[in-house]
Structure formats: C-alpha cells, structure tokens
Amino acid sequence: MRILVLGAGTVGTWIADLLCRYRHDVTVVDNDPDHVSRINNDLDVKAIEGSASQSSVLFQAGVMGCDVCIAVTGVDEVNVVAASMAKSMGVKRSIARVYAPVFRDLSTFDYQRHFGIDRLLSLEQLTAMELARAIRNPESITLEHFARGQLEVAEFEVTRSSDSLNQPLKQLGLSTAVRLGTIKRGDQTWIAGANDVIQLGDWVSLLGKPKDVEEVKKVFAQGAPKTQYVAIAGGGETGYHLARALDDKRHKVLLLESDEARCSYLASHLSRATVVCTDATRKASLEEERVGGCDYFVACTGNDENNIMAGLEAKELGAKQIMAIVGRPDYASIVYRLGIDNAVSERDAMARQILGFLTEGPVLSQLQLPSSDVYVLELEVSENAPVTKSSLAEQGLPEGVLVAAVLQEDFVRVPSAMDKLSAGNTALVLSPQNKIDQVAAAFTSHGPHKQ
Numbered sequence: 001m002r003i004l005v006l007g008a009g010t011v012g013t014w015i016a017d018l019l020c021r022y023r024h025d026v027t028v029v030d031n032d033p034d035h036v037s038r039i040n041n042d043l044d045v046k047a048i049e050g051s052a053s054q055s056s057v058l059f060q061a062g063v064m065g066c067d068v069c070i071a072v073t074g075v076d077e078v079n080v081v082a083a084s085m086a087k088s089m090g091v092k093r094s095i096a097r098v099y100a101p102v103f104r105d106l107s108t109f110d111y112q113r114h115f116g117i118d119r120l121l122s123l124e125q126l127t128a129m130e131l132a133r134a135i136r137n138p139e140s141i142t143l144e145h146f147a148r149g150q151l152e153v154a155e156f157e158v159t160r161s162s163d164s165l166n167q168p169l170k171q172l173g174l175s176t177a178v179r180l181g182t183i184k185r186g187d188q189t190w191i192a193g194a195n196d197v198i199q200l201g202d203w204v205s206l207l208g209k210p211k212d213v214e215e216v217k218k219v220f221a222q223g224a225p226k227t228q229y230v231a232i233a234g235g236g237e238t239g240y241h242l243a244r245a246l247d248d249k250r251h252k253v254l255l256l257e258s259d260e261a262r263c264s265y266l267a268s269h270l271s272r273a274t275v276v277c278t279d280a281t282r283k284a285s286l287e288e289e290r291v292g293g294c295d296y297f298v299a300c301t302g303n304d305e306n307n308i309m310a311g312l313e314a315k316e317l318g319a320k321q322i323m324a325i326v327g328r329p330d331y332a333s334i335v336y337r338l339g340i341d342n343a344v345s346e347r348d349a350m351a352r353q354i355l356g357f358l359t360e361g362p363v364l365s366q367l368q369l370p371s372s373d374v375y376v377l378e379l380e381v382s383e384n385a386p387v388t389k390s391s392l393a394e395q396g397l398p399e400g401v402l403v404a405a406v407l408q409e410d411f412v413r414v415p416s417a418m419d420k421l422s423a424g425n426t427a428l429v430l431s432p433q434n435k436i437d438q439v440a441a442a443f444t445s446h447g448p449h450k451q
Contacts, residue, residue, distance in 0.1 A: 001025070001358055004066045004091065006052035006082050007073035008035035011097065011123065014347055015070060015354060016045050024358070027061050030073075052082040055089070064090040068357060072097040084115035093118045093357060093364070099237065118364070119357070126349040127300070128241030131323055134342050135230060135246065135296050151405055151412055153181070154213045158202045160222035170194040176416040178208035178216045179404050181430060182374065189372035191402045191430045207404050208414050227252055231294040231319070233280030233310045234301035235259070235266050238325065238346075242298060243273045254289060256280035281306045283313045292317030299324040304331060308338065315339045362443040364426065366436070373433045381425040382445040393417035398438045402430040 001024050005016045008030035016039065019026050026045040029052050030036050039047035050057030052073055063069065069086035071079035076098045083096035098104065098120050103111050112120050136155060158165070164172050169180060169192060180192045184203040190196075198204060204220065206213050228251050232239045235257030243253050243266070253273040257263050263277040278285040280301065291297055297314035299307035299322075307324040308331070315322050323342040326335050335343040356365045362385070364378040381387060392403055392415060405428040406415050421427060431439050 001067040001360075002062070002065055003027070003358075004029070004058075004061055004063055004069045004086065006030075006069065006071040006079070006086075008032070008039050008047065009072070009074055011350070012072045013039065013043075015072060015350070017043055018351055018354070019358075020044050022355070022358075027066075029057060029061050051078075053078050053085070055085060058082070058086055058089060066091045067360075068092065069094045070097075070354065071095065076100050076103060080111060080115055080117065080120075083117045087116050087118070095119045095121055095354075095357060097121050097123060099124070101237070101240075121350070121353060122237070122241075123346050123350055124237035125241045126353060127325060127344060127346045128238050128245055130344050130349045131238075131242050131298055131300070131325075131342075132245035134323065134344070135228065135251075135298075151207060151209065151414070153205055153207055154217055155203060155205045156217060156221050158198055158200055158204060158220045160220055161200060162219065164198065164219050165200060166197050168195045168197060172219075174219070175208075175212055175216055177212040177414055178206055179402070179414045181205040181207050181402065181404055182369070182372075189369060189374060191374055191400055191432070193400060193402075226250075228296065229294045230254070230296045230298065231289070231291040231314070232256065233297070233299045233307075233314075235262050235275065236300065236302055238300040238302075239298075240266060240269070242300065243270050247272050254291070254294070256285070256289065281310050283317075286310070286313055286317055291319055294319050296321045296323060304328050308335060308340065311340050312338060361440050363436075363440050368433075375431050375433055375436060377429045377431055377436065377439060379427050379429055379440070379443045381421045381423055381427060381443055383423040384445040385421075385423070386442045387421045387427075388423055391418045391420050397442055398431075398435040400432055401435055401439055404428045404430055 003019055003024050003026050005012050005026060005028045008028050016026050016028050020043055028039050028045055028047040029050055031051050033049050036047045036049045039045060048061050052071060063086050069083060069091040071083040073079055079096040079098060083094040087094040094117050096117050104120055182189055182205045183192050183196060206216055230246055230251055231254045232242055233256050235255050239255060243255050246253050255266060255273050255275045256278055257266060258279045260277055263275050267275045276289055291314050297319040299310040301307055304326050307326060311322040311324045321341045322339060324340050326343040327346055356367045359366055362379045362382055364380055367376045403415055406413055407426040429439055
C-alpha cells in the first residue's frame with residue numbers, strides 16, 4: 001500500500017520504520033530539514049521537506065495516489081487540518097493523532113465528522129485502554145473508537161446458577177438491545193452462536209447501552225463483583241484516561257500526581273477516583289498512601305526509569321500486580337526479571353491500531369482479540385451489497401460470525417436478527433480469521449454472493 005506519514009518526530013519516524021518493515025511504499029513529510037535528512041539516510045522511504053498543512057506539499061508527496069494518510073506532527077491542529085486536506089485530495093483513509101482531549105469530546109464539537117477524518121487517535125488513550133483491558137479482562141473487545149462512547153462492553157464471569165445455563169442461547173429470550181459477543185471457557189475464546197450454551201465459570205462479553213447491559217448481566221452474575229483497588233502513579237493524559245476507563249463500582253482508583261494544577265483538573269473531571277497531590281516516585285509517598293494494599297499498581301509518569309523504580313517500590317510494599325509503561329525497546333528484556341508483571345509500550349499500542357487500518361475493500365479496520373483467532377472487523381456497507389438485500393437472519397453470513405453493532409450517521413445500535421443493513425452503514429462484526437474473506441464479500445457490491 002502507498003502510505004503518507006506527516007511528521008518525522010519520534011512517533012512519525014517509528015511508524016515509517018514499522019510500515020517500511022511490512023514492505024509498504026512510504027513517503028514522509030516534515031518541515032525540519034534535519035529530520036528529513038535523517039529519514040532519507042536511515043530508512044528506505046522517501047522524505048520531503050515542507051509543511052504538512054500546505055496543499056502544495058501534500059500534492060508533491062503524492063497524496064492523490066495514497067491509500068492511507070497518517071498525520072502525527074507535534075501539533076494537534078496541524079494534524080487535523082492536514083488529515084482533512086489529504087482526505088479531500090483523494091487519499092482513501094486519513095488518520096490524525098491528537099493529544100488534547102477536547103478533540104475527542106463529542107459533547108462540545110465533533111471534529112472527526114466535521115473535518116471528514118476517518119479516525120482521531122490518541123496515543124495516550126490507546127495506552128490507557130491497553131492497561132484497562134489488562135486489569136478488567138485481557139480478552140476484552142475494543143469498542144472505544146467505533147461506538148464513540150455510546151456502547152459498553154462488559155466482560156464478567158458467570159457466577160449465578162439459573163435456568164439460563166446449559167440451554168441454547170436462542171431459547172433464553174435475552175433482550176434484543178444487548179448482544180452476547182464472546183464466550184471464554186478455559187483457554188478457548190469463541191464467538192457466541194444461537195446454539196451455544198453458557199456454563200458456570202464461563203467468561204462472557206455483553207455489548208449494548210450501559211443500562212441494558214446491566215439488566216442482562218444480572219441473569220448471569222451473582223451479587224456485586226469484588227472491588228479492585230487500583231493505584232495509578234502519574235496523572236498525565238494516560239493516567240487520566242485509565243482512571244476514566246475504571247470509573248465504575250468495580251474499581252477503587254487512587255491517582256497520584258505531583259503537580260497541584262493538574263490535580264485540580266483531575267479532581268474536577270473524575271467522579272469516583274481519589275486524587276492525591278504527591279510524588280509517586282518516592283517510597284515514603286507510596287507508604288503514606290498505602291499502595292502496598294492495592295490489587296494493581298500502574299506506573300505511567302511519562303518517564304521509563306521512574307515508572308520502573310516506582311513499580312519496584314510498590315512491589316516491595318506489597319502491591320499484588322505491577323504494571324508500567326515502558327517505551328524503550330532495550331528495557332523490554334529486563335523489566336519482567338525485575339518484577340514488573342505487565343509492561344505496556346505506547347508504540348506497540350499504536351502499532352496494533354495502525355496495522356489494523358491497512359485493509360482493503362469494505363474492511364475499514366481489523367483487530368485480533370488476544371489469545372484467539374477472533375477478529376473485530378469494522379466494515380462499510382457498499383451499495384447493492386448482499387447484506388443490504390435481506391435481514392441479518394436471512395442473508396446467510398457464515399456460521400460463527402456475529403454482527404455486533406451498526407453505526408448509522410451518529411446513531412449506534414445493537415441490531416436484531418430482523419434488522420437490515422443499508423448502504424453507508426458501518427458495522428462492527430466479530431469473525432474467525434478463516435471467514436474474514438467471506439464476510440468482506442458479503443459487504444461489497446462485487447462479492448461472490450451478490451444477488
């Protein structure tokens with residue numbers, strides 16, 4: 001694929017190198033001549049000097065023939081404008097990295113829709129979601145970007161003995177507003193089908209609006225789940241997004257931040273987390289806040305060395321699970337030996353997202369669920385595609401494939417069996433790897449199943 005990367009800083013250089021290793025045709029644009037010279041000398045890509053927000057520079061970089069444009073300069077506004085221009089100039093998909101939360105806050109303004117950008121990505125939010133999934137359930141499904149906050153994914157263990165167990169799902173009469181997504185039994189994870197049965201001890205995922213999910217959850221879960229105590233060192237954007245992701249009754253969150261102004265911001269924007277103004281890199285501070293009793297200690301201060309040291313101090317104090325953001329690749333081989341249970345790399349989080357966008361046809365993105373062959377596909381419904389010809393129950397998608405959610409303009413819904421997809425809709429589909437081609441064919445107007 002032909003890919004245009006705007007910005008040759010640390011993130012842009014790393015993305016260009018990653019894509020080059022996957023044998024894509026990459027062009028990089030940056031306004032710093034030293035960066036351009038370094039890219040041309042060190043990587044097998046073409047680098048051009050100029051402003052990413054100028055149409056003449058994008059034209060020179062061959063934007064009109066590119067498949068994907070990834071804007072990752074150090075300025076949010078430049079990324080948004082450049083990605084929007086690239087899309088208007090003919091690039092198939094445009095992605096912009098943003099740092100400030102306001103760009104993803106739909107309550108004030110929808111920047112993504114207004115500027116016609118396919119995806120706004122926050123490196124900090126992606127990293128926070130990686131950490132949150134490791135705390136909640138590593139097998140969880142990522143819906144944050146697709147649903148844009150309108151849907152919830154609840155993963156939980158089946159602990160309630162009831163008549164709903166050991167019966168085919170099609171006989172349970174569950175709410176049509178909620179979709180049962182995956183079932184995990186032992187080491188196996190699969191997509192729930194109409195004839196599957198749920199057993200005590202299974203882990204299941206439910207997709208739907210929060211209120212509807214809570215009602216269905218009561219059928220399978222007994223009582224309130226055990227509260228997990230999570231201590232977060234560092235109240236930057238990553239720490240903030242992590243605290244928000246765990247902002248529910250199941251988690252007690254302590255957020256440690258040394259900057260007073262930042263603490264005031266965090267306290268006013270987090271409803272349940274306890275924010276303490278203290279230096280989380282000092283052992284005395286960790287002792288004073290009793291982090292030794294926490295279930296998870298997460299170090300995301302913005303500095304690898306501080307994260308490692310804070311994690312080791314928390315481990316010594318008795319914290320059960322230590323998690324840390326460690327970006328430097330040369331630290332990867334030593335952090336686990338030191339006692340860090342889970343080291344998360346911001347680059348790895350971004351890599352999974354970027355590589356997931358390098359798709360063709362109706363597939364807009366794809367991500368693989370951990371430890372399984374299940375993929376979460378985001379597909380655009382083409383004009384006259386087979387899926388537009390009949391209801392979901394009648395159209396004959398491959399067995400083991402689940403249409404989990406549908407986005408129509410700004411409205412996200414969980415479809416019923418009688419729903420019919422329309423051209424222009426975007427669907428979230430769970431599919432085994434060996435059936436992705438069949439699913440894609442059903443969503444394109446030139447598929448083999450065209451009627």
